[in-house]
Amino acid sequence: MKKIFCILCFVFGALYNSKSQNLVPNYSFEIDTACPSGSSNLYYAIPWFVPHTAWSSTDLFDSCDNSITTGSGVPYNDDGYQWARTGVKYAGIIVYFDTINYREYLEIPLLNTLIANRNYCVEFYVSLAELSGMAISDLGAYFSNDSLLDSNLYHAIDYVTPQRENPLGNMLSDTSNWMLVSGNFIANGGERFITIGNFHNPANTSTQIGPNLNPNGTAYYYIDDVSVVDCTEIGIKEENKDERITVYPNPNKGVFEVRTDKLKIKEIEIFNVIGEKIYIEEIKDMNIATINIITKPGLYFVQVKTENGTLRKKIVVQ
16 A cells, blocks of 8 residues: 555656646546546545545546436536536535534645745635535635544534635635635645635634525535645745835736836736746836736736846736
8 A cells, every 4th residue: 555655646746746846636636546426436536535534525526427316427416517627527515504514625645745934825726516505705725734634523624724715705606617716825844735625613604695596505616726836936036025116906807007116127027826927028118017917816926127137026816
């Protein structure tokens, strides 16, 4: 077993680290050991697992399952209709139940242990299932040195605080599209696992009525494309305290103004969190420029080349 685990780690490292520096193996659940049939099959998507082993039934959905009775297909399944954001698979969890304190989570060991005082950017995508009677805002990611594995629990893991969480009140209510949950945090060092779910008890969970015409009191979300990236590896530091450059508005919708204090701008570049350059524009010695980019929501970095060096700023595109 130990030898098999080591081989898997090597394969995942070669597949993902070499391309994007994503520390989450099998980040879109595409690698599995069998076609899921029915519920509680997350463990097919190695090395994902469920912390609540005794009760929780985190699901895996796959286009290979075209049976009406098993209900774990893509795009049609027992909980609604949704195509995978990447590939043909995604996971699914119950994150709220109005009558009991029941929760589902998904957890995975990272490819590398997080390093103290390094800045890590976290992203995952969610879509609310049509049969949900409720929608919530409180979805987050918790990083731990040891697994949260506990065979005796099935209720909310509300004794930990997720390092990154969707903003309170920002209801994740879209059933047609994939919604981004993202942010960054400074690692304490030693974190080896990421767990995704709702870390609040029912009384402290922000909710609204969901799309189901006959509300069933539950909120069920599909999960895809989980990413953890060491932001310091891309060569762009967060320098939002640098008063020589301002970006307005921030957050924005992809249209924003870059202004420098007396310095002439020569070039503006924009990078995503994995270091890919998505935009470049030459500026003819002005100290103000308006940028209009078409890109998905998330965290980005603006690099401004001036007559007196390079300035950097972090932005959020909503």
